Amino acid sequence: xxxxTDAPLAPAMRRASSQRAMIGLGAAAAGILVLLTASPLFGxxxxxxxxxxxxxxxxxxxRPRIEGAPHELLRGxxxxxxxxxxxxxxxxxxxRQTGDAWRTDTLAIDxxxxxxxxxxxxxxxxxxxxxSDGRATSDSVIxxxxxxxxxxxxxxxxxYPSYLGRSDExxxxxxxxxxxxxxxxxxxxxxxxxxxxxxxxxxAGDRIVLGATGQTFSGQFTPEHSVQLRxxxxxxxxxxxxxxxxxxxxxVADSAPNVVIAEPTADTLLVSGDPVQLAMLVSxxxxxxxxxxxxxxxxxxxxxxxxxxxxSSVGTSWAGTANVDLGALHLAxxxxxxxxxxxxxxxxWAQRGVSRELVLRRATSEEQRTAARALGESAVKxxxxxxxxxxxxxxxxxxxxxxxxxxDAAKDAARQSGQQKSPMNFEEAEKARSLAQEQRAMADRxxxxxxxxxxxxxxxxxxxxxxxxxxxxxxxxxxxxxxxxTPELMAQMQKLENASKQMSGEQSRxxxxxxxQMQQKLREQL
Numbered sequence: 077x078x079x080x081t082d083a084p085l086a087p088a089m090r091r092a093s094s095q096r097a098m099i100g101l102g103a104a105a106a107g108i109l110v111l112l113t114a115s116p117l118f119g120x121x122x123x124x125x126x127x128x129x130x131x132x133x134x135x136x137x138x139r140p141r142i143e144g145a146p147h148e149l150l151r152g153x154x155x156x157x158x159x160x161x162x163x164x165x166x167x168x169x170x171x172r173q174t175g176d177a178w179r180t181d182t183l184a185i186d187x188x189x190x191x192x193x194x195x196x197x198x199x200x201x202x203x204x205x206x207x208s209d210g211r212a213t214s215d216s217v218i219x220x221x222x223x224x225x226x227x228x229x230x231x232x233x234x235x236y237p238s239y240l241g242r243s244d245e246x247x248x249x250x251x252x253x254x255x256x257x258x259x260x261x262x263x264x265x266x267x268x269x270x271x272x273x274x275x276x277x278x279x280a281g282d283r284i285v286l287g288a289t290g291q292t293f294s295g296q297f298t299p300e301h302s303v304q305l306r307x308x309x310x311x312x313x314x315x316x317x318x319x320x321x322x323x324x325x326x327x328v329a330d331s332a333p334n335v336v337i338a339e340p341t342a343d344t345l346l347v348s349g350d351p352v353q354l355a356m357l358v359s360x361x362x363x364x365x366x367x368x369x370x371x372x373x374x375x376x377x378x379x380x381x382x383x384x385x386x387x388s389s390v391g392t393s394w395a396g397t398a399n400v401d402l403g404a405l406h407l408a409x410x411x412x413x414x415x416x417x418x419x420x421x422x423x424x425w426a427q428r429g430v431s432r433e434l435v436l437r438r439a440t441s442e443e444q445r446t447a448a449r450a451l452g453e454s455a456v457k458x459x460x461x462x463x464x465x466x467x468x469x470x471x472x473x474x475x476x477x478x479x480x481x482x483x484d485a486a487k488d489a490a491r492q493s494g495q496q497k498s499p500m501n502f503e504e505a506e507k508a509r510s511l512a513q514e515q516r517a518m519a520d521r522x523x524x525x526x527x528x529x530x531x532x533x534x535x536x537x538x539x540x541x542x543x544x545x546x547x548x549x550x551x552x553x554x555x556x557x558x559x560x561x562t563p564e565l566m567a568q569m570q571k572l573e574n575a576s577k578q579m580s581g582e583q584s585r586x587x588x589x590x591x592x593q594m595q596q597k598l599r600e601q602l
Contacts, residue, residue, distance in 0.1 A: 162190030174201030226318030333429035363422035412437035
């Protein structure tokens, strides 16, 4: 039969089929080329061809991840992390710190290591990081900003030793702590983190461990010596860097009592057998528990000391006297004893303070005669000097009495002429008062001279040099001195002082006249 006129010819059909096959083959080749070369980000075109389902779900490569991010970092520190994404050329890192908006950083991945570094210079708050390659996303990483651990809020409290009688008190932090020996120092404080250990460390390495409970700590100790103690503390993250200033503890030792023999001021030669009186002063910074006198025979081996108790529980100071009875010690001429005062304070340590040693030696017969001769010469010189001074005083008193009489006469004439009676003026009153005081001082000199003659008599007896004639002369001298200081003389001095105070011219005149007469008698007896 014949073919339809509109049917294509066989050669034409073959040509059309060949053209369609070539176009399809070219399209397939182009697709493969695109898959191999058109994925600069992922480099997984072939894998996508071979694993189309994984390519669809994004599991052709391992998910990107962030490495080296700590869970917690000190606020203000720098942070460096690595983004690991092998098989990628670029990744996108989403970043957000507390208080900031999200931002995206594009990181170039090193093709050899598959890692890109990323750094933040200052960590201001909690940091959140997420990395993505466009199909797969890493886990979210959070870095918490932690404040720098510190120890602070330290309080110090001291309990003083009971013998001081001082109340407990709080002490300032940051200043040297001056603590009396035996004080108990209590310490407490807080930290910004829970503490596992807190202590004070001495330069020698000794540790004073304080008890820690969570973020608080406390403890106490008794300093034995001055020391600087530095802090050390440890928390869950290691050593705590911010610590208080070291504690400067200055232990003030309790001083021993201060003991002084005020009289006699030097070693003493004893020419009579009378007891020797010692004047003593004792003081302590907190309290004196006891005072005693220690007497030892000089030059005698293995001699037991004689302890003479003087006082107890006398407070912080004591002044008193003690007598050393040489007669009870049966000292022969030339023998000596050493004497010292001792005091014990009221502290728990019972510290002892001692005075200088005082040597008391009994004079030999020759020394007693020499001392008696010197005392006699001194008494004679003093009597002559007193007589001379008394003569001059009597003259001034007589002149004052005459001047007062003339002044009174002038006042009487003025009164007869109609004028009012005027009292003595201030200059006259002061002169009368001065004369009375000078006479009182002269009376004291006479009293000392009387005691000197009595002492001379005793020394002469002790030296065996008091014969009958000398004893009679000494007796007469003592009698004259006793008679010189009559009660009338003392009364006139008092009368003159009263008149000068009352500004009474008439009484002052009479007292001056009577005093001048008694002074003349005293001068003659001297």
